[in-house]
Amino acid sequence: MKLLNLKISTNRLLLQPISLEYKEVIFREFTEKITTYMHPRSPKDIHETELFISESLLNMQNRNDLVVVILAKDSQEFLGCSGIHKLNNKRPELGIWLKKSAQGNGYGLETITALKEWAESNLDYEYLIYPVDRANIPSRRIPERLGGQIYREYEQTNLSGKILHLVEYRIFEKVFKHEKGTSKTS
Template sequence: MIYKEVIFSEFTEEITTYMYPCPPQDISETEAFISDSIGEMVDGWGLGLVILKRDSQEFLGCAGLHCINRKNPELGIWLKKTAHGNKYGLEAVTAIKDWADKNLEYKYLRYPVDKANIASRKIAEALGGKIIDEYYKTNMSGKTLNVVEYRIPKAQKKENSRKLNWIQY
């Protein structure tokens, strides 16, 4: 809740252009979103995170992994406008995928994005994502999105190779 004002002010119409949700009209909608995200974590079926700049702790955006109790959880992310173009999205989604690989039993991660959202598509592709579906979906603002859904595979566990201990004399 400590980020509610900045989430409210940064989750704008421009930011939500390629997203399902619409921007909040009142801060109470942002509070409800945060409460719902916390509830999903408590119930064990979601992971909701804020993205902070490492050196300054400046708020950059939000990311999540939804339906973590299923075999195909769904990734989601948004960054405030001034954070675009710095690869923060790739860093955040990579960290979430690494966490999922270590902590969840899943087959693949779903990552639906609007076809025109090239930056988000590059994130999925950098993580080995392949398009598995394409469909239209009307978002909460009434705009039709042309969605391409990526399937990002779970990292393969590496076989334990024989480890040698080296002693320096």
């Protein structure tokens, strides 16, 4: 499957590959406030956003990462970005950010659930990693709702120079055994 043509649909959302079509809204919405608990910093100019999108597309073409924009299914309103990084690793990493006005509506859980289901059908992995700052309680609820378990805690300095106190969750595949072998459920 070509990642650049992928579309994932949920009850309320459409996840589709990031593209330069969204550079202005990403630049506008990926603010310092949004990146408070994230490794990246907000872009200083739109060229940084363009570079991020170009690198994301190249990584998708090489099947290293899946980076999607999150759109409201009914209106096509841009809500944020998400992805799975290190697709060829046994421990791919999930990430997400939502614009301020989209937060608190359950879009994060809906997005990460859809990406987890996609991973279960398309990747060979041991578990998904979901790192999140200890203080980011709304974001911590996402892996917890998906059965994620805390593996470790560590500190990391983000690109804005702030020390993050990260909690790394492991989210395992849902696998059960049948008489005829192993099957996956979603």
